[in-house]
Amino acid sequence: MVSTEAKLKERIKELTCLYEVTSIIVNSDYDLLGTSLEAIAYCLKKAWQFEHDTEVALKSGDYDIKTEEFKADMIYIKSDIKVFNKLEGFIKVGYPKKKYEQADFLEEEEKLLENVALAVGNLLERKQVHDSEAAIKRQVERADRLHILGEITAGIAHELNTPLANILGFTELLKERVTDPKASRDLDKIVDNAIFSREVVKKLMFFACEMPQQMxxxxxxxxxxxxxxxxxxxxxxxxxxxxxxxxxxxxxxxxxxxxxxxxxxxxxxxxxxxxxxxxxxxxxxxxxxxxxxxxxxxxxxxxxxxxxxxxxxxxxxxxxxxxxxxxxxxxxxxxxxxxxxxxxxxxxxxxxxxxxxxxxxx
The missing domain is CATH 3.30.565.10 (Histidine kinase-like ATPase, C-terminal domain)
Structure with missing residues (x-):
């Protein structure tokens, strides 16, 4: 029969674990979530009755964390991790099969594991919300940048169109008056480069939605x-x-x-x-x-x-x-x-x- 002192000692371990898990979650960095989940796993390891033989496995999405001696053939208790009411993983706490039986797990330990799994699920929910907000913020910032770029680009395109038209026009006039073959070839190069520049301007106007459409x-x-x-x-x-x-x-x-x-x-x-x-x-x-x-x-x-x-x-x-x-x-x-x-x-x-x-x- 377990003494009152032993029971009290186990409750203190469980409460300490729950407090530490809460502290880990409150101070979690969403970019280093794996580190927080690993800390939670090792915190659970200390909360069980036979802590020296306790091993923990936590899996959710890309996170797959195990304490050093966790093995697939252990006897264990398990609690599911749910994120927005959808099953996203689990936490297992186990003992070596040769030394322990399923009855060695305490009812209070099962409740503790459920509470920790619930807290981990809430943490993963907040991580998803944080990531969604960050993605939306990036999209808005990108849309703003593109809008500003569009306005600047449209202005640049309009400003370049007139001088490019003048360059092409006057170069064509010069070609009619020039008889030197070398000078004529140089003028052809000016025309080719002006046409290339005009195509770049046309692309800029496409980007800025300034080109007339035939819908x-x-x-x-x-x-x-x-x-x-x-x-x-x-x-x-x-x-x-x-x-x-x-x-x-x-x-x-x-x-x-x-x-x-x-x-x-x-x-x-x-x-x-x-x-x-x-x-x-x-x-x-x-x-x-x-x-x-x-x-x-x-x-x-x-x-x-x-x-x-x-x-x-x-x-x-x-x-x-x-x-x-x-x-x-x-x-x-x-x-x-x-x-x-x-x-x-x-x-x-x-x-x-x-x-x-x-x-x-x-």
Whole structure:
């Protein structure tokens, strides 16, 4: 029979554990949550009746924590971890099978484990809320940056258009009056560079949604097929396998055909550029309710976490110098925005990037 003193000693251990667990949770750093969960596991280890033989396992999502001697064949009691009423893991407290029986666990210990599992679930809920708030804040900040960039870009584009038109016009006039072949070649170079600059300005105006649009009813699948046909040689050069999946053949939306083609061309061309040889690119089109979703997935190196918020900004590129101007994705973003749609990116599995476009259905 257990003495009153022994029972009191066990209650003190349990209360101390609960207090320490609460302190750990209150002082948790959401970026170092694994460290807090490990501290909770070792805190539980000290609270059990036979603490020198007690081992703890805690698993939830990406967290898988075990004390040194925890083994799968131990006898144990277990309590589930629930996050927003959804089962997300468990905590097990065990003894070596050779020395103990299930009856050696105390009823109070089971209640303690339930309380700790509940507290861990609450901590994980707060972590999810914190992460969601941080993600929303980043999205708002990014939208603000892009809006400001759009206004600045539109102003720059308008300011550059007139001098570029003058350069082209006066250069053409000079070409008519110049007879020296070398001078004529130099003037041709001026014209070529002015035309290139004008194309950059045009892309800037696309990004800023300043280009006039010809919106009409467009059949989406033929546009996608046409872009894939145009890019066929590039796919074959790198021996890339193209996977297409369209849940409907007759999908219509209100769009500018030229701009929609430019969006698809840019995204698929990027996927080809970053894909390894003999890789795969998946182009999927889904029509659900009032929206259309286009997904383009590659098996490239993916987007560095440090660059995730910059990919749609003008002049940002990870391509080597001379391979890209950094305007492709910013133009895509501007066009999709002007079509009242959204574009986002996520990681592919096991590697690569997925760009997802959501557009309103006709």
């Amino acid at each position: 009409k009813s467009v059949a989406l699948i033929p546009v996608v097929e046409n872009v894939l046909k145009l890019l066929g040689p590039s796919l074959r050069t790198k021996n890339i396998k193209l996977i297409k999946s369209f849940n409907e053949q007759k999908i219509e939306l209100r769009a500018d055909t030229v701009q929609l083609t430019q969006v698809l061309f840019n995204l698929i061309m990027n996927a080809i550029y970053f894909s390894p040889k003999a890789g795969k690119i998946h182009v999927a089109v889904d029509s659900n309710g009032k929206s259309i979703q286009i997904r383009i997935a590659d098996e490239g190196p993916g987007i560095d976490p440090e660059n995730e918020d910059k990919v749609f900004e003008p002049f940002f590129t990870t391509k080597p110098l001379g391979d890209g101007s950094g305007l492709g994705l910013s133009v895509v973003h501007g066009i999709i925005n002007s079509h009242k749609g959204t574009i986002s990116h996520s990681s592919n599995t096991p590697k690569g990037t997925i760009f997802t476009i959501d557009l309103p259905k006709l």
